Amino acid sequence: MEKTIAAISTPLAVGGISVIRISGKEAIAVGEKVFSPHSGVPLSKMKGYRAAYGKLMDGEKEVDEGIATVFLAPHSYTGEDVVELSCHGGLFVTKKVLRLVLDAGAVLAQAGEFTKRAFENGKMTLTQAEGVLDMIQAENENALKAAKSAMDGTLYRKIRSISDGIVSVIGSIAAYLDYPEEDMDPLALSQIREGFCAARDALSALILDFDKGKLLRDGIDTVIVGKPNVGKSTLMNLLSQRERSIVTDIPGTTRDVVEERISLGNLTLNLADTAGLRQTDNPVEQIGVELAKKRVETASLILAVFDGSEDLSKEDDALWKQLNGLPVIAVVNKTDLRDVLSQKLQEHFPLVVSISAKEGTGKEALTQAISSFLSLTSLTGNEAFLFNERQLSAAKQALGALDETIATIDNGFPLDAIALDGENALDALLALSGEKVSERVVEEIFSHFCVGK
Amino acid sequence: MNRYWMDQYDVCVVGAGHAGIEAAVAAARLGMRTALFTLSLDALANLPCNPSIGGTAKGHLVREIDALGGVMGIAADATFLQSRMLNMGKGPAVHSLRVQTDRRRYHTYMKKLLESIPNLDLKQSEIVDIVVEDGTLTGVVTKLGALYQTKACILATGTYLGGMIHVGEVSYESGPDGISAAKGLTDALRREGLPMRRFKTGTPPRVHRRSIDFSVLEKQSGDEKIVPFSFTTKGPLENKVDCYIAYTNGETHRIIRENLDRSPIYGGRIEAIGPRYCPSIEDKIVRFSDKPRHQLFVEPMGLDTEEMYLQGISSSMPEDVQMAFLRSIKGFEHLEVMRNAYAIEYDCCDPTALFASLEYRNIKGLYGAGQFNGTSGYEEAAAQGLIAGINAARKISGKEPLILPRSSSYIGTLIDDLVTKGCSDPYRMMTSRSEFRLLLRQDNADERLTPIGYEIGLISEERYRRFLEKMEQVKTEEERVRKMNIPPSEELNAFLVSRETVPIHTGVKLADLIRRPQLTYEGLAPFDPGRPHLPDEVGEQVEVRIKYEGYIKKQLAQAEELHRIERKKIPYPFDYTKVNGLRLEAIEKLNKVQPENVGQASRISGVNPADITALLIFLERKEHTDD
Known part of the structure; x- marks a missing residue:
């Protein structure tokens, strides 16, 4: 059975629309997990070559709006069932959708894998084939570079130490099974289980850290919100140190989402300055407000800006409600005038930072606050978090296999089945370095066990 | 000449x-x-x-x-x-x-x-x-x-x-x-x-049975129920001999260690590569110096001879050193060696x-x-x-x-x-x-x-017919076991509890009980009155097929995935430098091994999935130009 694969099939750059392609037997099932069609007709009930408008969902949470196009085997690029999800072209949204698709059961496509499948299913002409060769070559070279840098990195060492741990457990089982007559201490099942659990815990910690690593590498999706004219644009300009948003005294000046990638110490913020989250009758402004709301829900960090010289208003109350449960730091602006607010805000927000956007003060305090708020303080950009999607996909596959292995132990299956499950986990991790499982295990037996006649 | x-x-x-x-x-x-x-x-x-x-x-x-x-x-x-x-x-x-x-x-x-x-x-x-x-x-x-x-x-x-x-x-x-x-x-x-x-x-020494004190060794007997290797062998089969286990000790190790310079391997006279899984006793002592003892088996060479084989103690040490370390083993104090151990290149x-x-x-x-x-x-x-x-x-x-x-x-x-x-x-x-x-x-x-x-053409008609019969019996019995409903009863539940598994309150399929790790096909016989009389190997197949159903399915799916790319043949000889998109390392490895199909190519270490895609494209193109 072929695995269902997925990848971003449009160039990874800021563009109008990005397409995530899913191909394989489970393509439609995977698509259904992340796409909620507006019409209510599920993807599995759609005919081929049909598109549906709907929402891209992270569980109950809406990530973006988009189009799902369904192609049924054999009438698709690869000749398999294919779902293509088109979403708004931002890098962050696109990658997020890919993550959701991978979480829903697809595995990340290897370089040229769609094309490979197209071949195997007789879906590609020669001219097309030659066209993709260059692409594969390029990706191959990039993969090599990526692999090399990963080999040198902390991450590789971490994965290595996890796979070494699994090799050692499987090696001890293998030695015990292949050399039943040797004078070895009997294997305690509890110890084997512990070994697999340790690997599982280390992997899931690594995967959790991935999100932090991603924050460092790709930048933190940050949204600035607040009542109109409390100085959101000024804050953005302070952070980016140049005129980007149009700063005026008229509330509602910023109608579009303005994006900016800025460095703050060792942090990178993908900063979006939005129209204020306020009720408005102006239809143009209303669009801006809607966009802002959407941004807020998917952001990794929200900077809620308040005017320190003004008392809290009803609008502020509404804002708090909207921000409840989201990752928010309250930023109090205009401390040069007077600050009546900071005290009160501390009751509502875990973190309150005071700045003066105009005077250019408070930037450092804000950097520190963000770092500690997102638990990034211990991280530097060079740490174990140069994780790419492929490594993450391998780690997740391994994690799934380890869960199965532990279940196999708990369900009372004997050692042969346990070892086989464990090897699936190992296989996923070793694929990153190109090693083969049986060679590692056999190596392990002979280097650590005195066996043989 | x-x-x-x-x-x-x-x-x-x-x-x-x-x-x-x-x-x-x-x-x-x-x-x-x-x-x-x-x-x-x-x-x-x-x-x-x-x-x-x-x-x-x-x-x-x-x-x-x-x-x-x-x-x-x-x-x-x-x-x-x-x-x-x-x-x-x-x-x-x-x-x-x-x-x-x-x-x-x-x-x-x-x-x-x-x-x-x-x-x-x-x-x-x-x-x-x-x-x-x-x-x-x-x-x-x-x-x-x-x-x-x-x-x-x-x-x-x-x-x-x-x-x-x-x-x-x-x-x-x-x-x-x-x-x-x-x-x-x-x-x-x-x-x-x-x-x-x-x-x-290398191989260990053969020694005379009369020179061993078996009373201080552990005895190892054969199985009570013997299964043959061959499908054609008919019973009854019986064990004719016992084997024994002895152990080296600190003194054995000391003698070997002190004479290492006289070993052709440690002395540098053999350069050929020896098997990792079959280390000589000197290898074991050097590489696993913390092990206080090593086990060896004393096995008879046959019914018409008194020669015994000492499994686990192959050596290429000089004859006098062999004799000294062998006699340091408990039970071997008066050992008579008939053929010495040796290494062979x-x-x-x-x-x-x-x-x-x-x-x-x-x-x-x-x-x-x-x-x-x-x-x-x-x-x-x-x-x-x-x-x-x-x-x-x-x-x-x-x-x-x-x-x-x-x-x-x-x-x-x-x-x-x-x-x-x-x-x-x-x-x-x-x-x-x-x-x-x-x-x-x-x-x-x-x-x-x-x-x-x-x-x-190597299996006779008669044997093949018997084989098909067995397969038919397995199939029929597997179907029966999957359909057979077992009602709860006091006896059954007492049995289940005694095997440390949960009792049943409604009828269940016999197959579901067999699936429980604590239970076996054979053990459930008393609660399965309709069971036909079948050879042991039939019951064994039924049990394994049911107990490991999930694993077998998973492995069959993996096998199918492999077969798919194994069907893509590669001609011989094949010049991989002509394939666009292959990395240098892959070209070298592929040129040396000359795999016969794409599946085999994918198992060569140093060949990655993208190389395989490039190879597939090239093969496809070649096929078209050849037509």
């Missing part, structure tokens, strides 16, 4: 060890006029190392050889002294049959069996040359100058080719057990372009020069099998011999070679490993080498391979 024409054969086999025998029998039974050459007919089917057959993964190989129509299993059943199923309780994939064998009777049995095959001639003669014309093998030449014309030749020279024995500071040319080494052929093979190399192995060939059919890529009609291909072990040798014999016969008959996929058998896994990855030290089969081991159980070798053996 004057050469004279002697005879003409279809297949000539060089060497009458376990590989050569299977090759010759298979070729002859497939209608080939076959000659089997050996240095000594008295050493035919010799067991120059341990007097035992089977063991982990090796027992699987013997079962597979038997299922395809080979002879090792039949001979092992006929001459065994003690039988044990190893690894019980560790899962069906690793259950492994192993027997102690009567060494002389094994030889006699096998010699008689070979002599009874009409198409097969046994010849005591050393082959020293081969004749190759235009890349095709046409003949072999004996030491006396006789030329035998032949359409195919299978090289199964074991440890005899260029054999050199080392004991301490002394080295001399010899094969095992006092048989002379084979000389001359190596030069001929090198001349014809085979990549020859040198490997090393021999010539063999890099198996990556072979196709998966075991034919050399550069010489049509020339095949390699057994230790000559870099393996170790009687069973590994026999498995390759069988395939080489079958493929030589099939080639002469104008048929496609038999290439067993990895998911079909340990035999297929063994050969794929050899021709794809090669080996840097003698290769031993292990269950850990198979990624499909829940499919490749010793209990279902017949199901996996007997239909193939029948199609090839």
Whole structure:
């Protein structure tokens, strides 16, 4: 059975629309997990070559709006069932959708894998084939570079130490099974289980850290919100140190989402300055407000800006409600005038930072606050978090296999089945370095066990 | 030297060890006029190392050889002294049959069996040359100058080719057990372009039974219920001997350590590569210096001799050192050594020069099998011999070679490993080498391979009919067990509780109970009144199929994924520098191994998935331009 694969099939750059392609037997099932069609007709009930408008969902949470196009085997690029999800072209949204698709059961496509499948299913002409060769070559070279840098990195060492741990457990089982007559201490099942659990815990910690690593590498999706004219644009300009948003005294000046990638110490913020989250009758402004709301829900960090010289208003109350449960730091602006607010805000927000956007003060305090708020303080950009999607996909596959292995132990299956499950986990991790499982295990037996006649 | 024409054969086999025998029998039974050459007919089917057959993964190989129509299993059943199923309780994939064998009777049995095959001639003669014309093998030449014309030749020279024995500071040319080494052929093979190399192995001492104090050793007896290797063997079978376990101690280790400089390996006189899985006692003591003792087994060599084999203590130390450390072992204080331990170096060939059919890529009609291909072990040798014999016969008959996929058998896994990855030290089969081991159980070798053996022509009509009957019984019983409803009862629930599993309150399918790890098909018999009387092996199949259903399904899916890319063939020879998009490392590896299909290519370390895609595209394009 072929695995269902997925990848971003449009160039990874800021563009109008990005397409995530899913191909394989489970393509439609995977698509259904992340796409909620507006019409209510599920993807599995759609005919081929049909598109549906709907929402891209992270569980109950809406990530973006988009189009799902369904192609049924054999009438698709690869000749398999294919779902293509088109979403708004931002890098962050696109990658997020890919993550959701991978979480829903697809595995990340290897370089040229769609094309490979197209071949195997007789879906590609020669001219097309030659066209993709260059692409594969390029990706191959990039993969090599990526692999090399990963080999040198902390991450590789971490994965290595996890796979070494699994090799050692499987090696001890293998030695015990292949050399039943040797004078070895009997294997305690509890110890084997512990070994697999340790690997599982280390992997899931690594995967959790991935999100932090991603924050460092790709930048933190940050949204600035607040009542109109409390100085959101000024804050953005302070952070980016140049005129980007149009700063005026008229509330509602910023109608579009303005994006900016800025460095703050060792942090990178993908900063979006939005129209204020306020009720408005102006239809143009209303669009801006809607966009802002959407941004807020998917952001990794929200900077809620308040005017320190003004008392809290009803609008502020509404804002708090909207921000409840989201990752928010309250930023109090205009401390040069007077600050009546900071005290009160501390009751509502875990973190309150005071700045003066105009005077250019408070930037450092804000950097520190963000770092500690997102638990990034211990991280530097060079740490174990140069994780790419492929490594993450391998780690997740391994994690799934380890869960199965532990279940196999708990369900009372004997050692042969346990070892086989464990090897699936190992296989996923070793694929990153190109090693083969049986060679590692056999190596392990002979280097650590005195066996043989 | 004057050469004279002697005879003409279809297949000539060089060497009458376990590989050569299977090759010759298979070729002859497939209608080939076959000659089997050996240095000594008295050493035919010799067991120059341990007097035992089977063991982990090796027992699987013997079962597979038997299922395809080979002879090792039949001979092992006929001459065994003690039988044990190893690894019980560790899962069906690793259950492994192993027997102690009567060494002389094994030889006699096998010699008689070979002599009874009409198409097969046994010849005591050393082959020293081969004749190759235009890349095709046409003949072999004996030491006396006789030329035998032949359409195919299978090289199964074991440890005899260029054999050199080392004991301490002394080295001399010899094969095992006092048989002379084979000389001359190596030069001929090198001349014809085979990549020859040198490997090393070793064997422990044989001692006199009367000199051992068995009262201080642990006894190890055979199984009460004995299962044979061969599908054709009928019971009852009984154990005839016991084995014993002894241990080395600190004094043994001290003696060895103090004399290490007199070892040819540690002294630097042997450079050949020895097997990792078969370390000498000096290796064990040097590499695992923290182990206070090492175990050794005392095994009888046969019913007609008092010689005992000491498994686990092979050595190439000088004779006086051997005697000293052996006598330091408890129970061995008065040990009489009859044959000393030794290391042996021999010539063999890099198996990556072979196709998966075991034919050399550069010489049509020339095949390699057994230790000559870099393996170790009687069973590994026999498995390759069988395939080489079958493929030589099939080639002469104008048929496609038999290439067993990895998911079909340990035999297929063994050969794929050899021709794809090669080996840097003698290769031993292990269950850990198979990624499909829940499919490749010793209990279902017949199901996996007997239909193939029948199609090839090595399984008789009668045996095939019996095999089909068994399969039908398994199928019917499996269906019955899956449908059979078992109502709750006090007796059943008491039984379930006694087995530490939860009682039932409504009726359940018998299959659901069998699925519980605490329960067995056999154990549930009292609660299954409608159960027909069936042979044990039928019940065993039903149980494994139900208990491991999920795993079997998963493995079958993985096997199918592999088959898909194995169907994409790659022509030979193939120049990988012409393939756009391959990385340099992949080009080098692929050019050396010359894989026969894309699946094999993907198993070569250093070849990544993107390389495979580039290769697929190139192959597709080639196909179009060729049309």
